[in-house]
Amino acid sequence: MEVLELIDIHKNIKSHKILTGINLKMNTGEIIGLIGSNGAGKSTLLKIISNLLKPSEGEVLINNINVHDNFQQVANEIGYLIEEPVLYPYLTAKEHLHLALKLHGKPINDKQINSLATMLDITPFLHKKTKNYSMGMKQKLGIACAVIHNPDIVILDEPTNSIDIKGINLIKKFILQLKSQGKLVIVSSHLLQEIKNICDHYIMIENGELINTDSLSTAKSQQYLIYFKETPETQNKLEPYYPLHKSKECISIEISHTDLNSTLKFIMDNNIHISDIEKVELSFENFL
Numbered sequence: 001m002e003v004l005e006l007i008d009i010h011k012n013i014k015s016h017k018i019l020t021g022i023n024l025k026m027n028t029g030e031i032i033g034l035i036g037s038n039g040a041g042k043s044t045l046l047k048i049i050s051n052l053l054k055p056s057e058g059e060v061l062i063n064n065i066n067v068h069d070n071f072q073q074v075a076n077e078i079g080y081l082i083e084e085p086v087l088y089p090y091l092t093a094k095e096h097l098h099l100a101l102k103l104h105g106k107p108i109n110d111k112q113i114n115s116l117a118t119m120l121d122i123t124p125f126l127h128k129k130t131k132n133y134s135m136g137m138k139q140k141l142g143i144a145c146a147v148i149h150n151p152d153i154v155i156l157d158e159p160t161n162s163i164d165i166k167g168i169n170l171i172k173k174f175i176l177q178l179k180s181q182g183k184l185v186i187v188s189s190h191l192l193q194e195i196k197n198i199c200d201h202y203i204m205i206e207n208g209e210l211i212n213t214d215s216l217s218t219a220k221s222q223q224y225l226i227y228f229k230e231t232p233e234t235q236n237k238l239e240p241y242y243p244l245h246k247s248k249e250c251i252s253i254e255i256s257h258t259d260l261n262s263t264l265k266f267i268m269d270n271n272i273h274i275s276d277i278e279k280v281e282l283s284f285e286n287f288l
């Protein structure tokens with residue numbers, strides 16, 4: 001069932017275009033992986049969905065309700081952890097969870113808190129003040145606070161940040177449990193191999209634009225390597241595409257399929273001789 005729709009989302013900050021024309025529809029019971037290089041616009045998009053930022057243009061609809069015009073109506077349908085969790089150093093994990101429930105107008109339910117604490121392995125420090133927590137402990141508590149009010153949509157920006165392998169596996173299992181409860185989970189990660197086995201779909205953003213929303217296998221085939229003979233003149237002409245890759249006597253540039261036409265035009269306009277073009281299957285880590 002469709003729960004979230006993004007309609008022509010644009011975000012400009014001053015003259016900087018951060019997001020351009022993002023259109024997406026997402027359903028309950030899905031895990032969506034959000035990938036893109038540093039500065040691609042992932043956190044900005046997640047903040048817009050969570051109503052932490054307003055789009056310059058466009059609409060975010062949760063169950064057909066405009067998030068930015070009617071947030072009170074949909075605030076309980078969304079839970080998020082974006083960037084680092086904001087925690088009070090002199091409150092315990094349990095007190096944070098009580099606060100989160102109060103914020104959403106939900107009754108204190110210690111049974112629910114204990115069960116969530118078990119799933120996220122935070123029971124041992126449920127009654128300890130957060131000032132002495134490690135980054136991993138803070139991160140897990142941040143995730144617990146994001147979901148304690150039982151939202152339909154859960155947004156986790158880099159949830160595996162600062163978490164060891166055991167913790168990453170636990171979070172993956174937890175995300176799968178959220179999916180089995182019928183929630184839509186949107187998760188971003190720099191280390192996508194950490195989450196790629198659990199996602200149903202992937203959203204790729206580069207330079208604020210959606211590259212594709214296809215499956216992992218389709219997404220893999222969207223890159224091209226263009227090879228040139230290594231000469232100083234060619235190297236100079238290819239300056240807009242630095243850093244160049246070097247192998248034996250060749251240099252190459254790596255581009256996405258969306259840049260293929262403009263890159264070929266650039267090459268022709270500049271009279272650069274192409275030695276070869278290769279469509280490559282890159283692993284997700286190559287996009288990050």
Ligand SMILES: Nc1ncnc2c1ncn2[C@@H]1O[C@H](COP(=O)(O)OP(=O)(O)OP(=O)(O)O)[C@@H](O)[C@H]1O
Binds near residue numbers: 044
């Ligand atoms: N408040 C702001 N003012 C100006 N530019 C901003 C602001 N917030 C974000 N940006 C710019 O918008 C672009 C996208 O940033 P964003 O944090 O959304 O990227 P990201 O894909 O989440 O990156 P990362 O993976 O490094 O966290 C970047 O170029 C960033 O510098």
